[in-house]
Amino acid sequence: xxxxxxxxxxxxxxxxxxxxxxxxxxxxxxxxxxxxxxxxxxxxxxxxxxxxxxxxxxxxxxxxxxxxxxxxxxxxxxxxxxxxxxxxxxxxxxxxxxxxxxxxxxxxxxxxxxxxxxxxxxxxxxxxxxxxxxxxxxxxxxxxxxxxxxxxxxxxxxxxxxxxxxxxxxxxxxxxxxxxxxxxxxxxxxxxxxxxxxxxxxxxxxxxxxxxxxxxxxxxxxxxxxxxxxxxxxxxxxxxxxxxxxxxxxxxxxxxxxxxxxxxxxxxxxxxxxxxxxxxxxx
Amino acid sequence: xxxxxxxxxxxxxxxxxxxxxxxxxxxxxxxxxxxxxxxxxxxxxxxxxxxxxxxxxxxxxxxxxxxxxxxxxxxxxxxxxxxxxxxxxxxxxxxxxxxxxxxxxxxxxxxxxxxxxxxxxxxxxxxxxxxxxxxxxxxxxxxxxxxxxxxxxxxxxxxxxxxxxxxxxxxxxxxxxxxxxxxxxxxxxxxxxxxxxxxxxxxxxxxxxxxxxxxxxxxxxxxxxxxxxxxxxxxxxxxxxxxxxxxxxxxxxxxxxxxxxxxxxxxxxxxxxxxxxxxxxxxxxxxxxxxxxxxxxx
Numbered sequence: 001x002x003x004x005x006x007x008x009x010x011x012x013x014x015x016x017x018x019x020x021x022x023x024x025x026x027x028x029x030x031x032x033x034x035x036x037x038x039x040x041x042x043x044x045x046x047x048x049x050x051x052x053x054x055x056x057x058x059x060x061x062x063x064x065x066x067x068x069x070x071x072x073x074x075x076x077x078x079x080x081x082x083x084x085x086x087x088x089x090x091x092x093x094x095x096x097x098x099x100x101x102x103x104x105x106x107x108x109x110x111x112x113x114x115x116x117x118x119x120x121x122x123x124x125x126x127x128x129x130x131x132x133x134x135x136x137x138x139x140x141x142x143x144x145x146x147x148x149x150x151x152x153x154x155x156x157x158x159x160x161x162x163x164x165x166x167x168x169x170x171x172x173x174x175x176x177x178x179x180x181x182x183x184x185x186x187x188x189x190x191x192x193x194x195x196x197x198x199x200x201x202x203x204x205x206x207x208x209x210x211x212x213x214x215x216x217x218x219x220x221x222x223x224x225x226x227x228x229x230x231x232x233x234x235x236x237x238x239x240x241x242x243x244x245x246x247x248x249x250x251x252x253x254x255x256x257x258x259x260x261x262x263x264x265x266x267x268x269x270x271x272x273x274x275x276x277x278x279x280x281x282x283x
Numbered sequence: 284x285x286x287x288x289x290x291x292x293x294x295x296x297x298x299x300x301x302x303x304x305x306x307x308x309x310x311x312x313x314x315x316x317x318x319x320x321x322x323x324x325x326x327x328x329x330x331x332x333x334x335x336x337x338x339x340x341x342x343x344x345x346x347x348x349x350x351x352x353x354x355x356x357x358x359x360x361x362x363x364x365x366x367x368x369x370x371x372x373x374x375x376x377x378x379x380x381x382x383x384x385x386x387x388x389x390x391x392x393x394x395x396x397x398x399x400x401x402x403x404x405x406x407x408x409x410x411x412x413x414x415x416x417x418x419x420x421x422x423x424x425x426x427x428x429x430x431x432x433x434x435x436x437x438x439x440x441x442x443x444x445x446x447x448x449x450x451x452x453x454x455x456x457x458x459x460x461x462x463x464x465x466x467x468x469x470x471x472x473x474x475x476x477x478x479x480x481x482x483x484x485x486x487x488x489x490x491x492x493x494x495x496x497x498x499x500x501x502x503x504x505x506x507x508x509x510x511x512x513x514x515x516x517x518x519x520x521x522x523x524x525x526x527x528x529x530x531x532x533x534x535x536x537x538x539x540x541x542x543x544x545x546x547x548x549x550x551x552x553x554x555x556x557x558x559x560x561x562x563x564x565x566x567x568x569x570x571x572x573x574x575x576x577x578x579x580x581x
Contacts, residue, residue: 004474004477005474007476008474008475008476008477011372011476011479012380012476014372015372015373015375015376015380016376017372018368018369018370018372018373018376019372019373019376019377019381019389021369022369022370022373022389022393022396022446022450023389023392023393025396025443025446026392026393026395026396026399028407028411029396029399029403029404029407029443032406032407032410032411033403033406033407036406036410083302083305083306086298086299086301086302086303087299087302087303087306089299090296090299090300090302090303091303094296094299094300101303101307104307105303105306105307107570107574108306108307108309108310109306110566110570111310111563111566111567111570112309112310114497114500114501114562114566115313115504115559115562115563116501116503116504116505116506116531116558116562117504117506118504118506118531118534118535118555118558119313119317119504119555119558119559119562120313121534121535122317122534122551122552122555123312123313123316123317123555125538125552126316126317126319126320126552127316129320130316146309149306149309153306177288177289177291177292178292178295178296179291179292179295179296180288180292182295200398203398204398206400207398207399207400207401207402207403208400208401209400209401209402209506209507210401210506210507210531210535213535213538214538234400234401234402234507237402237403237405237406238402238405238507238511241406241409241511252406253406256402256403256406259400259402259403260399260403263398263399263400263403264395266398267394267395267398268395271391
């Protein structure tokens with residue numbers, strides 16, 4: 001009898017401690033980045049490109065990486081959105097609900113989601129050779145776009161699946177075509193979810209490093225065309241952290257603060273937007 | 284008028300079908316692309332030489348992947364040993380004990396954790412974990428010479444990175460356990476913990492293993508965070524405090540030289556193919572288990 005009580009008490013404690021540890025990790029990570037990043041921050045950091053080479057030059061900031069990451073994130077999100085919307089429209093509206101093809105697409109997206117970004121990077125490299133493309137923003141956008149595709153498509157799919165079937169049926173029975181139903185009823189209803197999916201994809205695209213090493217490269221300058229290489233924040237952190245010069249390492253710390261802030265803004269705003277727009281949805 | 288609408292619908296239907304078909308082919312394209320690129324090394328070296336040899340000298344045409352494979356396995360294993368118990372306990376708390384408010388709070392924090400880029404985990408590892416291992420942990424176990432850049436550091440950082448995905452799936456799985464089962468056990472006089480241990484966890488066991496397998500494949504392919512803290516020496520690690528050199532790090536570190544040495548690019552693409560194969564196998568198994576559970580619930 002004593003053992004039963006004791007065991008329950010013990011595990012009552014353990015599960016709380018485990019949860020605290022997991023939540024605590026997030027706070028410690030953010031705190032570490034803040035403590036190291038704040039002293040390194042300055043106006044130059046966000047307004048200038050590095051001068052004298054990113055690895056050795058003591059002057060300048062990481063504007064090249066900020067702009068590069070935003071270009072890459074936007075490009076990849078748009079590329080992936082253009083593919084995701086048709087996919088979710090097809091598997092939810094055009095195909096039958098028992099369709100094996102739709103089921104296969106869902107599973108294959110889930111599996112694509114599990115593939116690590118370094119494999120996408122390697123695949124991007126294969127594609128670049130096949131199409132004679134050099135290390136460039138375009139190659140990065142295509143590779144990262146493919147990486148983001150399963151996240152975006154599956155998030156939208158999950159949202160659309162929660163929409164009551166009657167809503168689509170009502171529209172179809174009034175004589176609307178499937179396409180009209182998809183665009184004017186289902187997509188409008190799923191709008192908050194689509195927005196969340198886009199932000200989720202954008203965040204992932206901005207933060208991913210392993211897939212851009214091969215494809216986007218690194219440069220000190222801001223790219224003026226999609227065929228030029230571009231710097232990205234994750235690689236700015238990775239490359240500059242290894243430098244023996246303190247000013248350069250500081251640039252890496254500042255970059256990590258900027259990247260963390262961007263990611264936190266995206267993840268918090270996607271939550272708020274979802275709540276806000278979800279009010280307009282017919283329940 | 285109405286034919287225009289129908290035409291539009293037909294065209295739209297065909298185009299969305301085409302895009303969907305393309306998305307179904309991506310996986311296939313990745314496999315074929317990587318296979319074609321790694322074919323040269325598979326022709327000139329036998330598969331067992333590649334997998335079980337430990338001599339890595341690309342300049343001398345020696346490509347033994349064993350140190351890299353073992354480092355990957357070790358780092359992944361360490362991360363799971365740390366992450367799995369914590370995740371199981373946390374998932375139990377969230378699904379069985381926590382009230383709605385706490386649950387919502389913790390879930391959003393875990394979601395935020397999931398969105399943090401791997402470089403940030405890496406830099407955190409370098410700032411906190413690596414010095415902690417080299418100054419405190421390694422000397423305490425008699426490894427004074429450890430630099431801290433070790434497979435243990437890689438495993439610790441990875442453990443934090445797999446928390447979100449493992450917890451997320453475990454929560455879904457625990458939700459599929461019917462409330463009636465819990466009530467039946469409680470009504471027979473079992474206390475809450477006994478019910479969880481003997482009914483809920485037993486019922487959820489296949490799903491929990493699937494969650495662990497998915498966490499495993501996440502950790503297996505993680506690149507940058509591990510690369511930054513694991514030390515990257517191509518030797519088979521002998522203790523937790525030795526450095527290692529996992530496969531993804533090998534690919535990411537050598538993209539610069541790979542075009543100048545014959546077969547090197549093919550070897551790296553083979554490494555990517557190897558990662559992909561292992562992850563595909565584990566993913567397919569885990570997804571099948573989860574799908575079967577979801578079907579049972581309906």
